[in-house]
Amino acid sequence: MIGMDPEIALYYKDRQEKQLYLKNEIQDQNYNVAEFAQFLDYKREKGTDVDTWTLEELEEVVSEFKQNYAPQFDQAAMMQHFDDQQEYQHRQTFAQMVANDSQQQQYGGYPNNEGHQEQYNNEFDTQQQDQQLSNSMNQQLHFEEKKDLSFEVIQQNEFNRVKISRQYIDTKKIQDAPTPLNFKKVDIRVSEGLIKDAGLFSQNYITYKIETLPLNYDVRRKDADFLFLRKILVKGYPHIIVPPLPSKAPKPNPKYIKKREKYYQRFLQAIARSEELKSSQFLLDFLFDNDLKNFQKAMKEADKARYPKTIDELITYKGQGKVQMTSNSSAFCTKMVDYADSYQILYKEMIDCAKEINEKSQELASTMYQLHKFIEQMSELNRMIKCQSQHELFAWLSKMITGSGNFIAQQGELIEKYLGEHMKFHLDEHEPFRELFTIREQQKQAYVKIEKSLIERKEKLFKSKDVYKWGGFVDNIELLKLKDELLADKDKAFQYMLPKETKEVEAKREELCFYTNQCWDEIRRVGNDNGRLIRDHFRDMSQIQCSYINQNHVMWADFLSHFAELAAQDLEQDKKQEQEQQQQQLKFDENIETRDGGSGGTGRIA
CATH class of the missing domain: 3.30.1520.10 (Phox-like domain)
Structure with a gap:
């Protein structure tokens, strides 16, 4: 860029760096570019304009995007897997995805239409293969956050509604x-x-x-x-x-x-x-x-x-609600009741164990206090016979046992307070978890009911061959031109039938997706929130524990220091006594030699 203004040159260089970064991180790694563009618009107004972001901001938003989305599947591999399944699109209907997530709700038969019932039965026969594919994608979830699978996992029922047109719905803003x-x-x-x-x-x-x-x-x-x-x-x-x-x-x-x-x-x-x-x-x-x-x-x-x-009446932080179900949220909702049960049971067990530890600690401390009394009496017994060393030893030991009893009691109380009483609030959290899941289940039941009813109505309308009853065909020349084609193709006809009712079903589907995502997002929000609180809580506990341990250490260190000093004094005294004995022995030997010399070496005293 010879002759270009330095600032302009810097701008173009910076822009190229950002574009290259996005190409390497999104396009080259097989992420859905359209989804990423929607994600950018969701994060920031005019978010698809690269000039509105710095490189550092793009790195952060790309990292967040990758936490919530996964690269697209290898379409060739997927088609290879389904080569012998011509009804792949139909079997991947959203209604079946909803049914699979609880493994309880299944569509019943469709009265008045044996042909469609037979088609549905064929779809149901191959459902286990689809479930195996879904399980292979989600078997490592274990309630941990993973990248979302492609939205192709929740394919729309193409013969019943139009293609997905939005990822988010506007709500009220704070x-x-x-x-x-x-x-x-x-x-x-x-x-x-x-x-x-x-x-x-x-x-x-x-x-x-x-x-x-x-x-x-x-x-x-x-x-x-x-x-x-x-x-x-x-x-x-x-x-x-x-x-x-x-x-x-x-x-x-x-x-x-x-x-x-x-x-x-x-x-x-x-x-x-x-x-x-x-x-x-x-x-x-x-x-x-x-x-x-x-x-x-x-x-x-x-x-x-x-x-x-x-949904549009709800208040959200950013004024938008996600209305496309992610694989993480769908998989989690299949286990959310188990999660809430485990959450409740584990906290209850923690609280009970902490209470039991405290009870046993108090019992052990009480036994230590009894031992203190016996040792104290032994000290008095030695005082009576003026045995100072044992009197002093047992007096000190009595204090040590009392201090150790206090330490044990403090440990039990500390554990029950910080792992017992404090955790009762978290124990009760399983009820709000179930409240949100109940709302999600109500949305699911409402969606399943209205979806089934709509399909049955469309089946009857298709049998009647009267397109004017389908809705939207009156005075619509373009649709009337498709009459013969639609009467020959039921799947395509379903896309044009009852547009108002189909839109209502789509709204119910969006509500179900929204609350499914909320179950996942809210559980993680509460978990992360609790993580910070519990971290601070146990930091306080560790400070108290360090204080107790330090007190216990100082007590026993004083005991060790005092009796080590007495032992050193005893050793010094023993050395002096040994030296005195040696000197006395030398004098005794000299006297003997002197006496032996005076008596003529007989060793006898005259």
């Missing part, structure tokens, strides 16, 4: 109506639980102080208010996992109140880590409005409010 809680780190503290007298004919209740920082909100709320808040959040955000609340009724005693304060604080803090949930107006009222009448009015309004019924 930015459209944010609350003061959004887009800032909010710290919520729950404390000062107080028992309130409700009067002669009412039951006493507990109120808790709730502080919201840095907004400086300060209110008091009852147990029932927390339950109502969760109910409203579940209604308003059915696609988001709302943290759990304790199921047991409140108990008006100080120990219970302290535990409930911690639980409510974790509940509100978990909510505050979700931008979607923080956009709730009622959550803002719950945290802000300290006027009881105003808050009760807000509760009534929230209870009567209209809540989202369709």
